[in-house]
Amino acid sequence: MRRMAIGQEPLEGVFEDPRMEGIGLRRCLQCGRCTGSCPARSVFREFSPRMIVLEILEGRVSDLLRGDLIWLCGQCYTCHLRCPRGNSPATVILVLRELALMRGYARDKVRGIAERCGRSIWERGVNFHEEGSRELPDRAVADLKEALKRGGYDSFLKRLGVDLS
Amino acid sequence: MSRERYYLFKSCILGAYYPRVEDSLRIVFDRLGVRYFDDSNQSSCTGHGYHSGIYPLRSTLEVNRRNFSLARTAGCDEIVTSCVTSYATLKEMKKFLKDTVDIYHGSEVIHENRDRLSEMLKYSLEGIRLVTHHGCHYTKIFYEDVRVGGPEDPMLLDEIAVSLGAEVVEYEEKGLCCGMGFRHLLLDQEYCRDIALKKLTSIKKVEPDLILVHCPGCLLTLDRFQPILEEETGVELRIPVIHYAELTALLLGANPDEIGAAAHQTRIDRVIERIRG
Numbered sequence: 185m186r187r188m189a190i191g192q193e194p195l196e197g198v199f200e201d202p203r204m205e206g207i208g209l210r211r212c213l214q215c216g217r218c219t220g221s222c223p224a225r226s227v228f229r230e231f232s233p234r235m236i237v238l239e240i241l242e243g244r245v246s247d248l249l250r251g252d253l254i255w256l257c258g259q260c261y262t263c264h265l266r267c268p269r270g271n272s273p274a275t276v277i278l279v280l281r282e283l284a285l286m287r288g289y290a291r292d293k294v295r296g297i298a299e300r301c302g303r304s305i306w307e308r309g310v311n312f313h314e315e316g317s318r319e320l321p322d323r324a325v326a327d328l329k330e331a332l333k334r335g336g337y338d339s340f341l342k343r344l345g346v347d348l349s
Numbered sequence: 350m351s352r353e354r355y356y357l358f359k360s361c362i363l364g365a366y367y368p369r370v371e372d373s374l375r376i377v378f379d380r381l382g383v384r385y386f387d388d389s390n391q392s393s394c395t396g397h398g399y400h401s402g403i404y405p406l407r408s409t410l411e412v413n414r415r416n417f418s419l420a421r422t423a424g425c426d427e428i429v430t431s432c433v434t435s436y437a438t439l440k441e442m443k444k445f446l447k448d449t450v451d452i453y454h455g456s457e458v459i460h461e462n463r464d465r466l467s468e469m470l471k472y473s474l475e476g477i478r479l480v481t482h483h484g485c486h487y488t489k490i491f492y493e494d495v496r497v498g499g500p501e502d503p504m505l506l507d508e509i510a511v512s513l514g515a516e517v518v519e520y521e522e523k524g525l526c527c528g529m530g531f532r533h534l535l536l537d538q539e540y541c542r543d544i545a546l547k548k549l550t551s552i553k554k555v556e557p558d559l560i561l562v563h564c565p566g567c568l569l570t571l572d573r574f575q576p577i578l579e580e581e582t583g584v585e586l587r588i589p590v591i592h593y594a595e596l597t598a599l600l601l602g603a604n605p606d607e608i609g610a611a612a613h614q615t616r617i618d619r620v621i622e623r624i625r626g
Contacts, residue, residue, distance in 0.1 A: 202445060203406060223526045227543040258530035258540050259400040261489035265500055281402035297535045298403045305412075309392040311361040318364035324390035328415060335411030337404070344403070 198245060201279045208270035212237045218263035218273050224256050231256040233263045233273035240276065249284040255293045291344050298344045306332065306341075306348045355453070356425035357385040358416070358439065360432035361393040362565035369609025370565070371431055373598035374455055380469060380601050381462050386423040391416055394430075396438035396486075397566070401532035406445075413442040417450050427451045429458055431594070433484030433564040440491050454487060456563040456593050457496060460505050463512035471602040472624050474515035480557045481506035481517060482548070482571065484564030485526050506561050509593060513600055515559075522551035527567040528574070534566070542581070545574045549586050558620055560590045568592050573614045589617040599624065 198204060218233040225231050231253055239248050248254055257277045264272040284290045301311045309320030309328050320328065332338065338348050357378075363370045378385055395412050398404045404412075416439075420428055428450055430436045436454045443450060459466065483503040488495050498504030501524060507517045528544030549571065552560060562568050572590040579586055595608040605611075605621050 201406070223528075223544050224530075224540060226547070227540050255402070255532065256540075258526060258528075258533055258544070260485040260526035260530075262485070262524075262526070265489040265492050278400065278402070282405050285402065286405070294401060294403050294532065297398065297401050297532055300535065301398045301401070302403055305393055305395060305398070310364060311393045311395060311397050312365035313361075314365045317368060318359065320392060321389055324392070327390070328392050328412070331411045331415040332408060335405070335408030337408040337411075340405055340408060341403075 197283055198240060198276070198279055201282070203275050203279055206270070207272050207275055208267070209237065209240065209276060211269040212241065212271050213269055214238060215268065217266050217268065218271075221262045221266050223260055223262065224258045228256045233257070233277070236277065236280075237271065237273055245280070245283075248280055249287060250289050252293075254280045254284065255290065285340070285344065288343065295344050295346065298341055298346045302337075302341050302344075302346055303348065306337075354384040354386055354423075354425055355427050355429040355458075356391075356420035356423055357387050358394070358428050358430040358432075358435050359391060360430070360435060360565045361397065362569055363431055366569055367565065367592070367609055367612045369607065369612065370568070370592050370594050373592070373603065373608045374431055374594040376598040376603050376607065377459065377466075377594060377601060381466060383458060383462065385429065386425055388419055388423060390419055394432075394435040394438040394442075396432070396434035397531060399438060400434065401535065409438070410442055410445055413439060414446055417443070417446065417448050420450060425450075427453065429453045429455055431455050431565070433487040434566065437486040437490040440494075454563065456505055456509065459593060459597060460497065460509050463509055466597065466601075467512045467514075470513065470600045472600045472626070474510065474513045474600070474624065477514070477558045477620070477624065478516045478518050478556075479510055479559040479561050480520050480523070480552050480555065481510060481561045482523070482527060482567055484562070484567050487564065488524075506563055506593060509597075510561055513597070518555045518557050520551050520555045522548050525551070527562075527564075527570045529566040529570040534570070541570060541574060542578060545570055546578050546582065546584070549575065549578065549588065550584065552588055553584075553586055557588065558623075559596075559617075560588055561593060561596065562590060563593050565592075575615050587616065589613070589615045589620050591617055591620075
């Protein structure tokens, strides 16, 4: 096996995300329980949470951010539940997705969703909306927009090519 | 757990696709005397988009800081969610925001009241064989909080079903994801089709009358993909899927329109007829 770059910093910002606190990424044994348990693996043979963790530990975060693999996870968290070392590939993948989008990669992976759900929460306060279904009163939508702006959501969506203004 | 009043946290998937499920939950809570505040100002937790990658952590935190604040303003220290992704998303955001609000799932409240509920039933599930499917974001994220059974063998819905008179049947893929997959549901759906087929094929082997779920995403996936999968694969599935709130409201005497039976793609009407005699 290739030698792991454990301990080298920074791993492209991965460990700076607050979600990484307490996550045993560096404790990974490469046992493969995550990949063996992974539903997405059974659909996409090229997808392996174990390999994604290895790529990070070997210092190839940039390749992951530019690639397609991190977008195949179904976010079921079976890997998170079963990892014997307290690692959470599903969480790590969520962190990588955000890093990828913040750096301008992979916009095509989410633009359609951002256009639909992002616009829906901005205009109606709900991720999904059908004719006549629940939406927030106008005053609450205005209030929510302020919260979304505080969280940088309008500028984030702009990066994805969705202009909310 | 003694409660003043829950803050009822509504689901975006249920609101859009199965709006009567939350009406069913209100019916059941009202009958049980479970008090809740139903706030029209509450927004989506954004969990579906968060797990799809279209909400950064920072935005998700701010949206739910607002939701927690609304709950406090209503005098509620406890939130009950109708969605398992809201359950997990709120728990995660609570941790980062260092908020002391308590988060529960609606099915936990029903489970807690199941003995009393069973005494109030107009109809029973006697003679009905069902399987349960627990949502991954209930069992696998905050797995130490799984109250009944364990994360690998959750029994929350099983115990509710038994208290309603049903026979619960085991099946091989009980722990498998329904196939919703967040961004997969909204894009090419290959993941959804493959995993839902695997799950439903495993369920079909034990020939249950019903699949009982507690998650909006699982309801949507297991219900609405069945006709698609049947057409694509030629495999006959036709297994009615029902949400615990619909089922309990029905057993308390709500009629099929009140629980929104027509929103289902699978034929729950026949099981409802059997239950109602």
